Amino acid sequence: AKNGGRNRYSYFTPDLQLAAQARLQVALDLRLALAERQFELYYQPIVNLRTGGISRAEALLRWRHPQRGLLSPVDFLPFAESSGLIVEIGDWAFRQAAAQVRQWQGGLDPGFQVSVNLSPVQLRGDAALCQGWLEHVAALGLPPRSIVIELAEGILLDEAAPVVERLRALRAMGLQVALDDFGTGYSSLAHLKRFDIDFLKIDRSFVQDLVNDSGDLALCEAIIVMAHKLGLQVVAEGVETAAQCALLMAAGCDFAQGYVFAKPMPAAALDALARQGVAA
Ligand code: C2E
Ligand code: CA
Ligand code: CA
Ligand code: CA
Numbered sequence: 001a002k003n004g005g006r007n008r009y010s011y012f013t014p015d016l017q018l019a020a021q022a023r024l025q026v027a028l029d030l031r032l033a034l035a036e037r038q039f040e041l042y043y044q045p046i047v048n049l050r051t052g053g054i055s056r057a058e059a060l061l062r063w064r065h066p067q068r069g070l071l072s073p074v075d076f077l078p079f080a081e082s083s084g085l086i087v088e089i090g091d092w093a094f095r096q097a098a099a100q101v102r103q104w105q106g107g108l109d110p111g112f113q114v115s116v117n118l119s120p121v122q123l124r125g126d127a128a129l130c131q132g133w134l135e136h137v138a139a140l141g142l143p144p145r146s147i148v149i150e151l152a153e154g155i156l157l158d159e160a161a162p163v164v165e166r167l168r169a170l171r172a173m174g175l176q177v178a179l180d181d182f183g184t185g186y187s188s189l190a191h192l193k194r195f196d197i198d199f200l201k202i203d204r205s206f207v208q209d210l211v212n213d214s215g216d217l218a219l220c221e222a223i224i225v226m227a228h229k230l231g232l233q234v235v236a237e238g239v240e241t242a243a244q245c246a247l248l249m250a251a252g253c254d255f256a257q258g259y260v261f262a263k264p265m266p267a268a269a270l271d272a273l274a275r276q277g278v279a280a
Pocket of ligand 1: 117119204
């Protein structure tokens, strides 16, 4: 601002220049990472609260960065989205998860499901992408319901119709859909009305203080009752303690996911865990 008006580039403060350079560098690194296969999927078990069994897992993206180690999506997802690279990365993730669930269906449980996170950016683009996924699922001989699409609710309602349409098309072909981070969006109830979904995932922020905050408990109970009336199953996210788990079970919650059971882990580790089963 000090140099304001001196020349036409003056609004690029040094800091903004740095930020822009960093963004560009991350985009270049992400492209390289795709080419060099530095992405991995970790899997977190989703536990059936009635049986204690694991018949579902959520695939979570990791970047094994050659210098910076194992990175979580918070470190790179915004760059992957703004650069558009999430489309290619997400396509890889979908296919990888589909291949993995096929393996688990053979070795563990023929009804095993894997959920895959999608960013709205991925559904806004080329319709051929979704078509490709359906063909991939068919080519693997997977029942379509083996895949659950997780979509965070935050931005959805403002999105153009294509996102809604693509989602509907995938679900029409038999894939299942989960509304992620429920309760944190701008218009959670409107989302429920507009989207055909199978699962509702209660956001971690409602689970965190469940034991001490009677308001949060009331919200969770109400969400579960409402979801069941709408024919949806409920997954509680970020369950970290046995006490939280007990309250959720008493409230009739169907599934839970969180550190109390297991952190996200490589596929082989989940395989071993699912064989032995987890006890809450
Ligand atoms: P999410 O879909 O809400 O995933 C749950 C996040 O909570 C994961 O973080 C998981 O590791 C973490 N978590 C699970 N249990 C607990 C717990 O008990 N306590 C706490 N504190 N955290 C728990 P992660 O793996 O870092 O992923 C962050 C977000 O990145 C995900 O949030 C999802 O929105 C996004 N993401 C992950 N994988 C993909 C992907 O393949 N594609 C896209 N588009 N987004 C992805
Ligand atoms: Ca998710
Ligand atoms: Ca979530
Ligand atoms: Ca609270």
